[in-house]
Amino acid sequence: MMISSSDAVGVDLRGVRKWYGAVPAVRDVSLAIRPGEIVSFLGPSGCGKTTTLRMIAGLEHPDAGEIRIGGGLVNDVAPWKRNIGMVFQNYALFPHMSVAENVAFGLAMRREGRAEIDAKVAAAMAQVRLTPLADRRPSQLSGGQRQRVALARAIVTRPSVLLLDEPLAALDRKLREQMQVEIRQLQREVGITTVFVTHDQEEALTLSDRVVVMEAGRVVQTGTPAEVYERPRSRFVSDFIGFTNAVAGRIEAVEGGTATVTMRSGQTIRVPAEAGLAAAQAVDLVVRPEKVELNPPAEARPGRALVSGTLRHSVYTGAVTYHHVDIGAGETLIAMASNGDGHGEAPVLGSPVTLGFRPENMLVFASAV
Amino acid sequence: MAAHDLPAPPLRTVPRGERLLAAYVALVILFLALPVLIVVPLAFSSDVSLTFPPRGVSLRWFANIWARPEFLSAFALSAAVALVATGISMVAGVLAAIAFVRHTFPGRDALLMLFMTPLVFPAIVLAAALALVMTPLGLLRSFWGLALAHVVLTLPYILRTAVATLSEIDRSYQEAAHTLGADRWQAFRHVTLPMLRPGLLAGATFALIISFDEFTVSMFLVGPGVMTLPLEMYNYSEFTLDPTLAAISTVLLALTCLAILIIERLVGLGKQFGG
Structure with a gap:
């Protein structure tokens, strides 16, 4: 028997707000989570992501707005009546119960029969490969095993929604990557609508169908991992997700969807103009290092924006090398080069180099100042 | 040849300071335990008066407890x-603790202090x-009056x-x-209460001892x-000072040791009291 949910439901948030005293934790969050979707709330600590998750769980009461699970308004529904599964950051495994008793808890609360509980617990334990540990106490388990018990306990009741609060934060890197794959697989098997909270952008990109980026109690961008990574809508999102280059510039002219931008060093590039940009505006130019090529071959140069500079240093990290290039006026652009393609001869430090990138990969944001 | 000219013995010598400390600790332990332990041989004495060391061995004072119903009924009342x-x-203590720990309300700290004043x-x-x-209230010289007074005295130990x-x-x-899926009561009964149990048992042990031992308020x-x-023991001692009191004390000592042993086996009392 496999634990699976054929009747996945959506979760809708509309104008949800929450204050702690005079401090707003969540201000006006609206979001539609589709049935069976896995969505991550990503943001720095204090951005309201955990509070939002806890409001979906019913552990916090929203001060304004509506929360619907499967279409039904749940604002005033107690958490124990919401049919949710939740994995806590510290796992919150009951220390006085065995692993099997922990997993059986939700079924026992639903007053299911002994035989039914035993069968479901056995199935859930097998699903997360915990069967041999059924009689252990949580204190006798490793971090990864505790994580799997928490997961089994949360899904065994076939909840409508699975909520995970920083589920992997307590694990070391290797185990975290392994658990990311396991959670993803399990979520696919079970087909359950899943919301998880994380401050780790890599985890959000790996695990989610859609990423909801939050800042200061608001949703600042919602999109697929590729969308939020490739087309961040603000400087905050681009900085928070992934590693970016940023240099200052000033718009010279905007014509026909193309903006001409002068960098502080005096070099000029032409990039696609975002709506709302106008001549004489101060802007930040942001580009991912992997989009920047060091000394592109002549045949690759047409159609590329080119910037010249001096190679200051190269940081070898194994699979890739980061080349730091001084482009003048004290500004630096970093180009990432793969070490797998054979042309390993890096230019001599201090030598003049050319950087090339597709204009559409250069993002232009109005300067904060 | 003076002693200090001898070569140092090959094995570790205990420094003088350490030896002094050991002697001091032994003295303190003796001072604390001796009055309690001296009661035991006295209880088995065959003498009519309290003399140490006893001149003979007998169980007559234990028999005397049984012969005096007032001791048995007093024991039953104290236990009840x-x-x-x-x-x-x-x-009351668990409910109050939930309010104090899980909720904030005006005057919380003052109220907690008030509960602790006894x-x-x-x-x-x-x-x-x-x-x-x-x-x-008509509660003077009644079982319930006594029990309620002891609630005032034992509550701080449980609450703490x-x-x-x-x-x-x-x-x-x-x-x-x-x-x-657990509502408030189910979550309390199946999760919070079992996790509270070791601490509660320690508090209850204190409370039982405090109540059983209480003198001033009960008087x-x-x-x-x-x-x-x-x-009852005090009243008895006003008229007769014989080893009966030592016999009762010995029985209580044995019962206390037994209780502590059982609790230690169940939850590890040392962990609850110490660190």
Whole structure:
């Protein structure tokens, strides 16, 4: 028997707000989570992501707005009546119960029969490969095993929604990557609508169908991992997700969807103009290092924006090398080069180099100042 | 040849300071335990008066306990009062601890302090006050009057351990229970209470001992037919000073040791009291 949910439901948030005293934790969050979707709330600590998750769980009461699970308004529904599964950051495994008793808890609360509980617990334990540990106490388990018990306990009741609060934060890197794959697989098997909270952008990109980026109690961008990574809508999102280059510039002219931008060093590039940009505006130019090529071959140069500079240093990290290039006026652009393609001869430090990138990969944001 | 000219012995020598410390510790232990332990040989004495060392061995003073029904009924009353008072204190203490730890309300700290005052209040003041309050209520010289007075005395011990234990229990356990379908009562009964149990047992042990041992407050509240064991023993000693008291003390000592042993086996008492 496999634990699976054929009747996945959506979760809708509309104008949800929450204050702690005079401090707003969540201000006006609206979001539609589709049935069976896995969505991550990503943001720095204090951005309201955990509070939002806890409001979906019913552990916090929203001060304004509506929360619907499967279409039904749940604002005033107690958490124990919401049919949710939740994995806590510290796992919150009951220390006085065995692993099997922990997993059986939700079924026992639903007053299911002994035989039914035993069968479901056995199935859930097998699903997360915990069967041999059924009689252990949580204190006798490793971090990864505790994580799997928490997961089994949360899904065994076939909840409508699975909520995970920083589920992997307590694990070391290797185990975290392994658990990311396991959670993803399990979520696919079970087909359950899943919301998880994380401050780790890599985890959000790996695990989610859609990423909801939050800042200061608001949703600042919602999109697929590729969308939020490739087309961040603000400087905050681009900085928070992934590693970016940023240099200052000033718009010279905007014509026909193309903006001409002068960098502080005096070099000029032409990039696609975002709506709302106008001549004489101060802007930040942001580009991912992997989009920047060091000394592109002549045949690759047409159609590329080119910037010249001096190679200051190269940081070898194994699979890739980061080349730091001084482009003048004290500004630096970093180009990432793969070490797998054979042309390993890096230019001599201090030598003049050319950087090339597709204009559409250069993002232009109005300067904060 | 002077002693200090001898070569040092090959094995480790105990430094003088360490030896002095050991002797000091032994003295302190002796000082603390001797009065208690001296009671045991006296209980088995064949002498009519309390003399040490006893000149012969007999069980006559244990037999004397059985021969005097007032001791048995006083023991029963003390035990009943201790159990009832501890039971009430546990229910009240756990409920109060939940309010103090899990909720914020105006005057919380002041109220917690008030609950703890019997720990530092002179017992004689409390005794007089309780007697004055219980007289018009008709509770003087009654079982329930005594039991309620002992609730006042034992509650701080239960409350203190319950507050300390509950503070250590992360709220997420209760929340996890809620998300799994447990309502407030079920989450309390199946998750919070079992996690509180070791701390509560430690508090209850204190409470039972405090109540059973209580003298000052009880003295103001007892009367004919409602007599606790410590007071019965005191009354007896006013007229007769024979090894019967030592025999009773020995029985109590044995019972206490047995109780502590059982609790130690169940939850590890040392962990609850110490560190």
